[in-house]
Amino acid sequence: MDSWIGDVRSRISITSKKIYLDNAGAGPLTKDVIDSIESFLRIWNDEGEPWDEVLEHIVESRRLFGSLIGGKLNEIAAVPGVSFGLNALLSSLKLDKGTNAVASSLNFPTGFYTLHALRSRGVLSEVRIAEHSDGYVSLDTYERLIDDKTSIVLVDYVSWITGYRERIREIASIAHEHGAIVIVDSFHATGVVPIDVKADDIDALVCGMYKWLMGPHGAGFVYVREELIDDLEPMLSGWMAIEDSVIKRMLRGERLFERPFNIYEFKPARDATMLEWGTWPAIAFEGALAALKFAIRFDMPNRYGSHTSKIVRRLMDLLESKGYKLVTPRSSYAAIVSFRHERPYELAFHLKSRGIIVSPRPGIIRVSPHFYNTFEEIEKFVDSVVEFDNKR
Numbered sequence: 001m002d003s004w005i006g007d008v009r010s011r012i013s014i015t016s017k018k019i020y021l022d023n024a025g026a027g028p029l030t031k032d033v034i035d036s037i038e039s040f041l042r043i044w045n046d047e048g049e050p051w052d053e054v055l056e057h058i059v060e061s062r063r064l065f066g067s068l069i070g071g072k073l074n075e076i077a078a079v080p081g082v083s084f085g086l087n088a089l090l091s092s093l094k095l096d097k098g099t100n101a102v103a104s105s106l107n108f109p110t111g112f113y114t115l116h117a118l119r120s121r122g123v124l125s126e127v128r129i130a131e132h133s134d135g136y137v138s139l140d141t142y143e144r145l146i147d148d149k150t151s152i153v154l155v156d157y158v159s160w161i162t163g164y165r166e167r168i169r170e171i172a173s174i175a176h177e178h179g180a181i182v183i184v185d186s187f188h189a190t191g192v193v194p195i196d197v198k199a200d201d202i203d204a205l206v207c208g209m210y211k212w213l214m215g216p217h218g219a220g221f222v223y224v225r226e227e228l229i230d231d232l233e234p235m236l237s238g239w240m241a242i243e244d245s246v247i248k249r250m251l252r253g254e255r256l257f258e259r260p261f262n263i264y265e266f267k268p269a270r271d272a273t274m275l276e277w278g279t280w281p282a283i284a285f286e287g288a289l290a291a292l293k294f295a296i297r298f299d300m301p302n303r304y305g306s307h308t309s310k311i312v313r314r315l316m317d318l319l320e321s322k323g324y325k326l327v328t329p330r331s332s333y334a335a336i337v338s339f340r341h342e343r344p345y346e347l348a349f350h351l352k353s354r355g356i357i358v359s360p361r362p363g364i365i366r367v368s369p370h371f372y373n374t375f376e377e378i379e380k381f382v383d384s385v386v387e388f389d390n391k392r
């Protein structure tokens with residue numbers, strides 16, 4: 001085993017007890033995350049809430065998340081999760097009357113509900129769903145659905161269900177030809193594969209921490225392209241979302257509460273923090289900061305080419321060689337591999353009894369290894385699947 005992987009695994013205690021292949025459900029905790037949360041709670045308990053440190057850590061977590069996707073500090077907002085971030089963003093867009101949104105049927109459901117909510121309030125005229133076949137949505141389908149009345153194209157970088165890795169740059173190009181913006185949910189991609197929002201021409205991106213980035217629930221980020229920030233007009237807001245917020249005061253070197261807040265005017269922040277609204281889940285962001293440092297220290301996304309993609313390929317090859325039908329398209333994927341199974345729940349229970357963790361989904365088993373998994377773990381997993389099916 002390479003030395004880096006031994007080091008990584010020694011910091012993820014579940015790897016010594018289980019074969020953990022469910023990063024698309026929730027990532028395992030690292031020692032780094034647990035230690036940082038414990039230390040934060042200890043300080044709060046012993047000395048009182050470390051408020052200045054909270055503010056500094058929020059800024060630092062935004063900066064580090066930005067560095068993972070190629071975004072600048074002013075383009076990143078710290079939010080409690082993907083659904084929250086999407087709603088903050090969508091409610092700030094100035095949309096012309098009668099426009100439609102296009103979303104991939106492979107997206108996680110939450111994005112549809114945010115769009116349907118806008119449609120039922122009459123903000124959007126229609127939500128068009130780009131249907132998939134054979135595990136992916138063709139570019140032709142996007143071409144057909146996106147028109148000059150489309151204002152938003154919402155697409156997950158990697159599908160939570162089939163594992164398809166979308167052709168974001170091409171989709172962005174189609175959307176931009178028609179004047180629409182592209183919003184990407186990168187929950188199953190950030191930390192797994194290298195991402196560059198500028199190269200992909202992404203207008204906005206949302207991501208949470210508790211899956212592949214191996215942080216806690218309650219922490220996530222929104223990236224908004226600088227030029228788009230100027231066009232936002234928030235319908236909802238709060239004391240952390242204004243130009244004179246305490247965090248802005250801290251960054252200007254001012255004392256946080258020396259001046260009163262001006263309650264007679266509304267000047268939203270001129271950066272992505274206009275989407276932050278109120279106090280962040282500080283405990284979650286302590287863990288998130290430790291998780292981001294871990295991701296960067298171990299160069300997680302850049303291990304994809306040299307390691308993760310190889311174990312994913314081995315997984316696909318082994319499953320197919322044993323006669324299993326992959327749902328994940330071979331043409332484009334990241335680290336989610338789904339295959340058909342008639343009894344996914346029974347199989348998942350069997351695997352769990354063998355200390356192997358995967359996700360059952362309707363008619364499929366979803367396996368999601370990450371950069372810390374090994375070839376031996378993949379082989380043991382496939383052997384246990386075959387063992388279950390041979391017993392029937």
Ligand SMILES: Cc1ncc(COP(=O)(O)O)c(C=O)c1O
Pocket residue numbers: 080081082083084107108110156160185187188208220
């Ligand atoms: C792609 C994707 N986006 C969003 C979510 C939900 O995120 P949140 O609960 O932070 O709103 C999930 C959850 O599994 C997901 O897979």
